[in-house]
Amino acid sequence: MRPAFPVRLGAAEETLIAQLKAAGADQVAERVTVAGLPTRRVEAYHYTDLKTLLRTVPPLAQPANEATGTAIRVPGAYALSIVNGVVQHAATAPEGVIVGKTHGGVLTHRDDTLVGISNGLTKEALSLDLRGTIDQVIQIDHRIEGEAGHVADATKIFVADDSSVVILETFSGSDAAHVGNHASYLALGKNAIVTHVTVDLGSRATAHFATNEYHLAEGAQLRTLVVHAGSGLARTHLFPRMEGAGAHADVTGLNLVSEGQHSDITMETTHAVPHTSSQPLFKSITRGRSKAVVQGKLIVARDAQKTDAKFMHQGLMLSDDAEILSKPELEIYADDVVCGHGSTCGKLDEDSLFYLLSRGIPKAEAETMLVRGFIAELIDPIEDEALNEALQGIVDGWLLGQ
């Protein structure tokens, strides 16, 4: 909807408009000109008002051909990398993996400014065609190097029928005030089994935006895990879509938020056909003055009978002055469904803490133990041992660092 009065544009918007126009993305530029960045009045951004949070956008990052580091290393993984938006040369791919490049954005057009910017500015995307049982974890390491830069990059992944794979995407970079706008498009063939883990370990100065789109054919099984553990401002927008009977998605995510940070996971799952299911589970842990946001919408289409979907968000506050904001939503148009959501928020259970203390465990250790227990539900299902360990390492690192 167009507001009655033109909005006042800030520095961030002016930069974006210029960048979009230079890239030939006139429609998106026009959209930003008319509406500005999304404010809290745009429901999907209710708790992440980009107009307020994103004051400046750096110039588009210069192409770079080498990464100076990596977010995490997972032993045994097949590693690919995208540096400042440029897809790097790959080592010989394991069997069943075809690595390639496509031009332009990868996301389905939708009424969302960040999606528009991603499609407008992405020059090339890493593409993967995956077939068969792929035992090696595939890691796609996204880096933003050098001076503060604005990067739009993307991956487009097709998983063939009856195939299985674990994909890890990691996001990190130099300490400058980057803005990353990342897109992932995954199409799962019939009965494909896919685990997709995305981990943000950007610098505190970075604003990390990611949009992940999933299409699930008949019988496809998806597990996603989003971990926000780095950037000062992080937002991942998930769009899983169940398009074939028997499709199931475990959509999960974890906000680890410290002093001054703002992390947002927003999900919109669509059950488009009958007999599909999803089990979204998100957790947020906050300390210091920080903000965690989880929004989760389950949409059940008119004919999508026998949908079974339950969304859950659990917030854990380790400090008094943090905020946990949650908006679960149900939008249901079919009657023969079992759908629900839950959202809880509180601090560590005092009885449990007391129990551990009474057994002689020091407070800090007891707290760590309980927090790990709180997160276990998300990490445990990641079966690849090396990846599981790496993720546990990120959590432990967060718990230790202040």
Next chain:
Amino acid sequence: MTTPVLEIRNLHARIEEREILKGVNLVIPQGEVHAIMGRNGSGKSTLSYVLAGKEDYEVTEGEILLNGVSILEMEPDERAAAGLFLAFQYPIEIPGVATMTFLKAAINAQRKARGEGELSTPDFMRAVKEAGAQLNVDSEMLKRPLNVGFSGGEKKRAEIMQMALLKPSLAVLDETDSGLDIDALQVVSKGVNALRDGKRSMLVITHYQRLLNHIVPDVVHVFSDGRIVESGDKDLALQLEAKGYADYDGQAA
């Protein structure tokens, strides 16, 4: 000769594409108790659902007469008002609806359908109290939501109590003994036997013979692969208990 309470003629029924009843013939005269025994999956429970009119089942052939009247075209509630009662193997939970409220709604709906007036509250309370006393159903239980949080025994007692209250001409008891310990079985059987009055007929569906020690049938039928393959007196049940159903396997084919 009086009209039999139940007459089933060459009944065929299926669920989706699968034929489950393959030509059932059965006559239950007034006042008699017949038992149907058979393996799990032989179609016994299907027969009870088809009798009660569950819409998932499609009758493809045959006829069901209740007191001489065809009930095939009737809705489940019309069959209930016509005198058919099904004691469910797994009674359904209805949250928030007090058992007492449900009983009153059911009894008055049936009376209304038969053109009788509503039962006054004192008469209703009296009837409930009487029926409840037989089956150890106290007023505390009647206040709880229907079947919600009831133990297996409580559920079955509540079913038989409903039967006592609704006074059907034909009661179909579907695996009423399942999930009952011996004490509960005795209470339930006593309740059932109290309702054998020489007029009311019953069809007792069971897998085990032990129930028939308590509710002694006039006739026992063996059910296999969707039809009755043998009928006899109560001793047939004892034979089955000793020898199992193996003799009947493949017989129907």
Next chain:
Amino acid sequence: MADYDIPTLKEEIDRETVEQVLALDVDKYKYGFESDIESDVLPPGLTEETVRFISAKKEEPEWMLEWRLDAFRRFQTLEEPTWAKLHYPKIDLQEVSFYAAPKSFKGPKSLADVDPELLKTYEKLGIPLKEQAILAGVEGAAESVGTPFGANVAVDAVFDSVSVVTTFREELAKVGIIFCSISEAVREHPELVKKYLGSVVPVSDNYYATLNSAVFTDGSFVYIPKGVRCPMELSTYFRINEKKTGQFERTLIIADDDSYVSYLEGCTAPSRDENQLHAAVVELVALDNAEIKYSTVQNWYPGDKDGKGGIYNFVTKRGDCRGVNSHISWTQVETGSAITWKYPSCILRGDGSRGEFYSIAISNGYQQVDSGTKMIHLGKNTSSRIISKGIAAGFSDNTYRGQVSAHAKAKNARNFTQCDSLLIGDKCGAHTVPYIESRNGTAVFEHEATTSKISDDQMFYCLQRGLNEEEAVALIVNGFVRDVLQHLPMEFMVETQKLISISLEGSVG
């Protein structure tokens, strides 16, 4: 005054009900009759003159007129909100008449002065205005007219834009309780009105509340003095009768320290082809240790089976738990209106204060409901509880929208929320949109929502016991809403159960 034969009226109502039920496919709204009462109606349109006219008609003091004009000026800068999940053509306020009053109405009145036609209307609705009969000890006088209210209820009857009668006033005055129309309160108790009006719902709170502030015509005013437990249920009965009129009533209830009041509200309107606008504001103020229980049975005309006509119901209801350990509880049964936009809320300002919201919202036909609550925790040790049961049938859309928020200073805030939706049929929609905002590490929030349908097994079980489909649905739905029903005053419970059945008729088969 006219002497009514109560049993005859009762029969008439019964017959009418039966006829309505029989004629379900055509129109099942039992209160859809129109009363033949001569009225003064202001020509349609909204200008500053309209506001001045209303104020003059009410013989208001200058400060009240200024208050209204301020609201009107602010209103002109506002735009109709669009965030709710509601779809309707834009309302042209220039088509709405902002004032209608029965001609016979001549200011404060006793029952004897009330137009007999009007009294008949209320009798027909089952609202006892005959306090003499009740006071004279005619046992069951109220019951015999099939009223949802028991005998021990004081009623303020609001007909279109004016309060026509308020019963039991003297009885209540004996213990210091003020129960009158808001127009009268503006004249008689300006100090209380000045102090509290707009103190919970500020003049420019939202589009509809601002409109209401400019043009509200009547409504009820209640003041319960310190330490008084109101001896009877208080109630207001709203009726829109005139064509093309809007109803903009304003209710203000103040419970002073250590007092208690239970308040009931009911509403109906004739069946008409065009949509009518209802934009009310209700403000509750609970001071130290006070308790207010506010119950609503909203049964405005929902429109016909094709979605034609019906009331647009845009209501702002808010309670302020201003005092320590104060307690406000909202219970609502929403069965009527073409469109419902309503979020009875609690501001939990006083330490230890408590807010509750119990709701049943039923939508059938083409009704659209967007309703819920806000629990704003500001004080320490505040708690809130939300139980919402939405039932969608026919082609309707039923949305629960709620907000629970704990301010940084609201130490130990607690909330429990349970939202359940039931869908009947596959052409309707049920939606849940809660905003859960914890800004405090000591707050504990729990929210749960479910969506389901009546299971085939439950239906079959009920049918096997002899209930027909509609009886079975009504029974199961009444079970579904039981947690909320039990929070209604006894007088309302039975009537509500019947109303639920009537609202769902035609939803199966």
